[in-house]
Amino acid sequence: MPRKTLAEFKVEHLQVLDENGKLDKELEPDLADGDLLRLYRGMVRARELDQRMLKLQRQGRIGTFGPCTGQEAPSTAAALAMQDDDWFVGAFRELGGRLFRGEPLTNTLFYYNGWEEGNVLPKEVGRRMTPLAVVVGTQILHAAGIGYALKLKGEKAAAVTFCGDGATSEGDFHEGLNFAAVWQAPVVFISQNNQWAISIPREKQTRSETIAQKGIAYGVPCIQVDGNDALACYVAIKEALERAYRGEGPTLIEAVTYRLMMHTTADDPTKYRTKDQEDVWWQKEPLIRFQKYLSAKGLWDDAKEEALREELRAEVDTAVKEFEATAPWPLDRPFDHVFAETHPSIEKQHQEYLAALKEESDA
Amino acid sequence: MPKLTMVQAINLALKEEMARDDRVLVMGEDVGVDGGVFRVTDGLHEEFGESRSIDTPLAESGILGTAIGMAMAGLRPVAEMQFSGFSYLMIGQWEGNATRMRSRTQGQHTCPLVVRMPYGGGVRALEHHSESREATYAHFPGGKVVIPSGPRNARALMLAAIRDPDPVVFMEPKHSYRSFREDVPETEEVLPLGQAHVEREGDDLTVVAWGAMMRPTIKAVDAVAKTGVSIELIDLLTISPLDSDTICRSVQKTGRCVIVQEAPRSFGVASEIIARINDEVLLYLEAPVKRLTGYDVVTPYFGREKSYIPPAARIENGLRETLDF
Numbered sequence A: 001m002p003r004k005t006l007a008e009f010k011v012e013h014l015q016v017l018d019e020n021g022k023l024d025k026e027l028e029p030d031l032a033d034g035d036l037l038r039l040y041r042g043m044v045r046a047r048e049l050d051q052r053m054l055k056l057q058r059q060g061r062i063g064t065f066g067p068c069t070g071q072e073a074p075s076t077a078a079a080l081a082m083q084d085d086d087w088f089v090g091a092f093r094e095l096g097g098r099l100f101r102g103e104p105l106t107n108t109l110f111y112y113n114g115w116e117e118g119n120v121l122p123k124e125v126g127r128r129m130t131p132l133a134v135v136v137g138t139q140i141l142h143a144a145g146i147g148y149a150l151k152l153k154g155e156k157a158a159a160v161t162f163c164g165d166g167a168t169s170e171g172d173f174h175e176g177l178n179f180a181a182v183w184q185a186p187v188v189f190i191s192q193n194n195q196w197a198i199s200i201p202r203e204k205q206t207r208s209e210t211i212a213q214k215g216i217a218y219g220v221p222c223i224q225v226d227g228n229d230a231l232a233c234y235v236a237i238k239e240a241l242e243r244a245y246r247g248e249g250p251t252l253i254e255a256v257t258y259r260l261m262m263h264t265t266a267d268d269p270t271k272y273r274t275k276d277q278e279d280v281w282w283q284k285e286p287l288i289r290f291q292k293y294l295s296a297k298g299l300w301d302d303a304k305e306e307a308l309r310e311e312l313r314a315e316v317d318t319a320v321k322e323f324e325a326t327a328p329w330p331l332d333r334p335f336d337h338v339f340a341e342t343h344p345s346i347e348k349q350h351q352e353y354l355a356a357l358k359e360e361s362d363a
Numbered sequence B: 001m002p003k004l005t006m007v008q009a010i011n012l013a014l015k016e017e018m019a020r021d022d023r024v025l026v027m028g029e030d031v032g033v034d035g036g037v038f039r040v041t042d043g044l045h046e047e048f049g050e051s052r053s054i055d056t057p058l059a060e061s062g063i064l065g066t067a068i069g070m071a072m073a074g075l076r077p078v079a080e081m082q083f084s085g086f087s088y089l090m091i092g093q094w095e096g097n098a099t100r101m102r103s104r105t106q107g108q109h110t111c112p113l114v115v116r117m118p119y120g121g122g123v124r125a126l127e128h129h130s131e132s133r134e135a136t137y138a139h140f141p142g143g144k145v146v147i148p149s150g151p152r153n154a155r156a157l158m159l160a161a162i163r164d165p166d167p168v169v170f171m172e173p174k175h176s177y178r179s180f181r182e183d184v185p186e187t188e189e190v191l192p193l194g195q196a197h198v199e200r201e202g203d204d205l206t207v208v209a210w211g212a213m214m215r216p217t218i219k220a221v222d223a224v225a226k227t228g229v230s231i232e233l234i235d236l237l238t239i240s241p242l243d244s245d246t247i248c249r250s251v252q253k254t255g256r257c258v259i260v261q262e263a264p265r266s267f268g269v270a271s272e273i274i275a276r277i278n279d280e281v282l283l284y285l286e287a288p289v290k291r292l293t294g295y296d297v298v299t300p301y302f303g304r305e306k307s308y309i310p311p312a313a314r315i316e317n318g319l320r321e322t323l324d325f
């Protein structure tokens, strides 16, 4: 008997705007000028806060954090494509999207200075946004569960979740894709392939040619996009959302990008990668090409750029001032949130803790 | 004798043992080229190559699961969990296989492996980077749990852990990684697992601590000892199997005991020590055994963590209370 081919697959790559800002007109999404400007502003806003936080961290004014510089496009484009009722289920490198969805800058600062209060978002913002997920990959399954819930409740909404390239090695990534596919749940999985998982290069993480193709094994439609091209990100995410709203299940999007900074401020990339590689990717970063695109459309110029930067820097300044002027919160708050209701054994420890604090501050 | 940090001392032990025994290898996330995020495996990649210093994909269950296979097939893997907070993703393999293989096959198959993991707070880190969950691992029969408190014993215990015929969780107090140095002998020094160390001898009060809590406890003990009290301080070193003999012998002598624990209070190591004292020497007690511990709350972010880890002043007060009882 001859061997038969049972199935063959292909993986598409999408780029709308190349590194030099050159546009493929055919693929250009139909976005209003106002939306394009909002998208650009959202990305620059994340960059400005990120770069300021690097300085604050170096000065000991906030703790360790993982910069997102160079990766503004996927999450910001997602936030633009999403409706208010969609869930934003991030990892920890989606500052652009989080801010675009309305996270106040001060929340980010509080969080990275060691306060749970940073996770407490204004009600309408936090309603459908999960807190940062530090344990790599765990949030991917939550998105599948959220997708199931939305489907069961008959809502026309989806869960959009993010993870890195390293995260695709965790079991949770595979389980998440599989569950969402089996349930045909409305989920958009976005893997930001920034080439590195701390010191581990993408080629040592997986032998797959693309991360996108991992969807194929689970029966999940997949695509690879230029993750530094905000338009390509937008197009792919919009398509995936429409598919989800139509009840046609999940999509996996690989957004190819680059972590231009250190993994976190505790990391030293010179140990494992070359400056040359970083330089190559600086040429492809997402803001410059989008700016060129806007200029070519007559929507942007140097004066506007300068005004925007100035406005955003002032906004960050104000946020930093507010953050630093905020009095520390009560130290004993963790006792209030162990369970919905307090229990005598916890309350006893609570009182003991307060007494110890008092004694120590009196001494 | 060179003065080393704990990071350097553990690094030394790994180097020594890899040079001595070519079955030994290190594996984990970023342990190779990067030398580990805390640099504990620094230089091993250069010295022993990538086949014995393995940069694995990002998967904790994968790391332990493959380490189990390696150990069963004759290697001696020393696997790293980048932080103990991520080690729970391997617990299925730990409880389901590593700790059971000997018993399951009545000794035909075993899992001689070490899982290293930095644990504990006080370093202003993000969520999941500050917990003390030694009790979780101690609760699994068949797996040993070791916690060094300084560079010298870290080196000696690491050598013992690698040579041990059973799986060992080696929890490294990251707060003590670089905060002080100690003389570490150039000649090989191995400490037996399952034995506590008497750090200070005394007759009036027994104090038990381990890991990063040893430093503030020593400070408190020395402060109280200045007032003319004689205190015996025990450094557990191995959490499981627990050296009850050393503790109970001491309590029999002193009649008083205080246990200092960074972890939440309930269902923990301190509770187990009290149970052992109850079993063996209850009638020698002149005061209730006191636990100075963390609280039964989710480990707070670093803005608050300091006041949740027993500080030296709180320990000192606790010692006095028990002495005055």
Ligand SMILES: Cc1ncc(C[n+]2csc(CCOP(=O)(O)OP(=O)(O)O)c2C)c(N)n1
Pocket: A093, A134, A135, A136, A137, A163, A164, A165, A166, A167, A168, A194, A196, A197, A198, A259, A263, B029, B058, B060, B082, B086, B089
């Ligand atoms: C389960 C788990 N293991 C290990 C870590 C430590 N860690 C934090 S981020 C990271 C690398 C993540 O790489 P990737 O998924 O590519 O995301 P990126 O950091 O590049 O955005 C590691 C190993 C963690 N946070 N969670």
Ligand SMILES: [Mg+2]
Pocket: A164, A165, A166, A192, A193, A194, A195, A196, A197, A198
């Ligand atoms: Mg990555």
